[in-house]
Amino acid sequence: MSSSRLDNQRVIRAPHGTELSCKSWLAEAPLRMLMNNLDPDVAERPQELVVYGGIGRAARDWDSYDRIVAALRDLNDDETLLVQSGKPVGVFRTHADAPRVLIANSNLVPRWANWEHFQELDRKGLAMYGQMTAGSWIYIGSQGIVQGTYETFVEAGRQHYNGSLTGKWILTGGLGGMGGAQPLAATMAGACMLAVECRPSSIEMRLRTGYLDRHTASLDEALAWIQEACAKGEAISVGLLGNAADVFPELARRAAADPSVRPHIVTDQTSAHDPVNGYLPQGWTLEQWDAARESDPASVAAAARKSMAVHVEAMLAFHAMGVPTVDYGNNIRQMAKEEGVENAFAFPGFVPAYIRPLFCRGIGPFRWAALSGDPEDIYKTDAKVKELIPDDAHLHNWLDMARERIHFQGLPARICWVGLGQRHRLGLAFNEMVKSGELKAPIVIGRDHLDSGSVASPNRETEAMKDGSDAVSDWPLLNALLNTASGATWVSLHHGGGVGMGFSQHSGMVVVCDGSDEAARRVGRVLWNDPGTGVMRHADAGYDIAIACAKEQGLNLPFLK
Amino acid sequence: MSSSRLDNQRVIRAPHGTELSCKSWLAEAPLRMLMNNLDPDVAERPQELVVYGGIGRAARDWDSYDRIVAALRDLNDDETLLVQSGKPVGVFRTHADAPRVLIANSNLVPRWANWEHFQELDRKGLAMYGQMTAGSWIYIGSQGIVQGTYETFVEAGRQHYNGSLTGKWILTGGLGGMGGAQPLAATMAGACMLAVECRPSSIEMRLRTGYLDRHTASLDEALAWIQEACAKGEAISVGLLGNAADVFPELARRAAADPSVRPHIVTDQTSAHDPVNGYLPQGWTLEQWDAARESDPASVAAAARKSMAVHVEAMLAFHAMGVPTVDYGNNIRQMAKEEGVENAFAFPGFVPAYIRPLFCRGIGPFRWAALSGDPEDIYKTDAKVKELIPDDAHLHNWLDMARERIHFQGLPARICWVGLGQRHRLGLAFNEMVKSGELKAPIVIGRDHLDSGSVASPNRETEAMKDGSDAVSDWPLLNALLNTASGATWVSLHHGGGVGMGFSQHSGMVVVCDGSDEAARRVGRVLWNDPGTGVMRHADAGYDIAIACAKEQGLNLPFLK
Ligand SMILES: NC(=O)c1ccc[n+]([C@@H]2O[C@H](COP(=O)([O-])OP(=O)(O)OC[C@H]3O[C@@H](n4cnc5c(N)ncnc54)[C@H](O)[C@@H]3O)[C@@H](O)[C@H]2O)c1
């Protein structure tokens, strides 16, 4: 690692309040959100500029960080800053309705779009892994992950269990940065969860932050707790210390013999996408693993892939028993398939299984943060959301639970999954609240790159598209271009994200509600057009829900005429 | 081929004159340029919507073409049409300074970015090959190619022959769509040319259009003509009927024995990038080739690759003799290398050899077309260019030669390579001429995707970058986003282009001078920012010329501070 990537002295926190250090809120907003991404309460390893997701960074190195900050402080209302893989490379004259920042991270010409080439560039100081919201400055901590997982479980409950997960339990693996959200999401959704995790510190972390309820190293004890809770209709989560490649097959054997010990949903969030750093091989201790990753990565990868195949065979066994089983976006099926498990893709990924119907209506991980730093500003927007969308009990329930159970990290923020026709109404209302002084300072509104119209990722968000267009990445590129044309405050185009080099292209956008009439016009356009591209993309692929939504909302899609 | 791709009844020509069929010139301009790309005097196979470059299309199929036309006729001044691989997919509300059209063509998630997957999508009607200016509606016929080739030869003359090619001769292969520009470019640059071409019809076509002077099937005769012309200081071009894989080695043997028969520059423009359709194997007749391409493509490819290796071995021999030898962007070195020619990359590509110093100053294939259809409008702009850039004899010479020797195809158009600081001055002047009525109708200004800041293509435009950043495609993405933010009239993002699937990502832009003050502001921004990104990209890579240019022109590049 280049030395300018590590600085143990720095502690970054976004300024709160209404005093500007930039020339406008449109520059102040990306400045604060960049800083917020590196807040020690938000980022995984802020001294290395790592926000989340393995090596997902907010800036290429500390020198680049300083220059970004300086450029934003100096930025005029008719200028745009360009950021290339975390490094500020140019300031150009544009106009008031243009984005203030344009970002491209980790993009490589396809033939070279692999981890080896990326790492070579990274070592030379020419690259940065942007992940999704790390390099695009709109990560909001665990909250964003909890709701995505919650929505997935709730939808699974709708499809398989008549809308209720009471008395049901979910088997999974992995309690890391993302996976750690699973137990909280499960209990919020009313289900019990058994999560197999091999690293004691990961379990402890989730207990400490209230994401996980109990832990044990005994499968029998874990099952007993789960079955007791299920019987009572209570939702508890249990972390089981062990290797998923051992526990999943053992449970599959028991479940085959005794249907009463069958889980109701099976999934996994170990970091299978990275066979060197993400998956503990069977029979290895953590110490062996940590040592060999440095000294002999090839042997780790080979052993890990073998264990993943065993792991996926067990998932296939559950699937064959009729237990709803899904890949949770970690590419474990691909790994098993490459290891000889021919039918690894027999069970689906979570997007086609549960999320796509939402995407068809432009529903996705809409989120916002209060630049004032005042939690009251978020509570007021929570109330506004309920007021504007009065008849969505699920949404109200989510907002109540989120307020109660999720602590803010860094700038107060909220996420809620809403769609085309709702997003711009919320944005315009928030802008009004800033204008009237009801909120103390402007609000930024953004979303994950994992959204309806913003990503091409054939093993995840665009798996098994109806027309076979999984790998067509024109769509996220058009999304980014249109958000730029609509006046988003910053727009980003990334490659790799959660599934790694070569496997996805995706775009992000953030728009600022500074209370001005110009902002209202921009917010109205951006928050309509952005989910609109999602409905368009799914309508083009032939999904009836999307076609109906497009007609109902009056989208102008020439191919439907 | 889907039947809606072939329509032998259609003859498309852009309307001329000042009557609008759209609601504004900003929609009329893309409409006319789309139609112009399909003009039978411009396009290679207009009935199939193929403009140039193998299968580079202007629209996905005729139904899409009709819907694009309808959408443009209906487009309002605050709306933007989205085109996805040649199909119109949405019209969204933006604003007056936003592009009227945003285009993404042929983009695929990297792991799937290969010909096989593209062809599968193409067969399903889900894809279109956009090439560079085909799917982005700014192809202007052979003129665009002639000048690029001319600039390359002139620069080679500067570097190797003290600025004069008088008495020198160039050896090449291929007189196809692009390659056919070589003999005219060579003689314009003052050199003789010997071009080996295996297909009589390709030779005849170049003779007929005045691009080629003479032809023969005898190497001895060809050499005699060339040597006589060289001795007299005359520039002539000779088409030699034959197989380059036979002729190049034979010439290399003679040149090794007798330095007086050495060519002064060696290159090649057979379609080596496509081993099935682009390169005649040694010992095969054209009839055998044409038949086997359908019946047994694999055997054609294998034989062609073998011959390419022989061909490249001969080029390496010239290189070893000290003859300046370059790959002209057809990937023939890659093919030979895959065939076992270890040192295939010993001679450079044409960009690092001759074009990069121009790119460092933002100089590239700037072009414009007269929507009036009146050649006088172009002649007036020619004069304006000379007036505004009075001291560039090379440029004046080019304009004089172009007017004299190149016939307009479709809408009258001009190309000239100019750089940062010049482009926006020309654009503003043209807009003034429209405003004052000096020109009969608006002018569109665009460029090839092969330009300074708009392409990542490690075997061509970004080969051997100083810092090793050849494959980083953040740059063309930022270019497209910035052009969108600056108010270009249409902006495009493509994949594949001239080097094929997986090998490049690139962006295009066109801006309209409609004579309004708003257009002046947009033109001023776009034509500064667009070449500005090229200077920025090369300055970031460490080129002194680019760093000096950035400083001289006052670019705001945070990494230089
Ligand atoms: N679907 C989505 O939206 C989505 C979102 C984020 C991440 N992901 C994917 O989910 C995976 C997990 O992400 P993360 O951020 O939590 O990763 P992480 O690396 O922080 O956590 C992985 C956890 O798995 C544990 N683990 C590894 N091997 C194990 C084994 N054999 N048995 C039991 N536990 C084991 C590790 O100790 C670690 O705690 C990644 O592949 C990621 O790409 C999916």
Ligand SMILES: NC(=O)c1ccc[n+]([C@@H]2O[C@H](COP(=O)([O-])OP(=O)(O)OC[C@H]3O[C@@H](n4cnc5c(N)ncnc54)[C@H](O)[C@@H]3O)[C@@H](O)[C@H]2O)c1
């Ligand atoms: N450097 C650039 O800017 C640039 C621009 C355009 C095209 N190109 C590349 O140049 C190549 C040529 O492009 P094009 O549009 O002229 O292609 P084309 O297919 O129209 O023409 C190729 C010509 O080569 C001839 N040919 C094939 N095999 C031969 C052989 N063994 N010996 C002699 N002649 C042979 C064919 O008969 C044909 O006339 C392509 O690979 C293209 O990608 C480079």
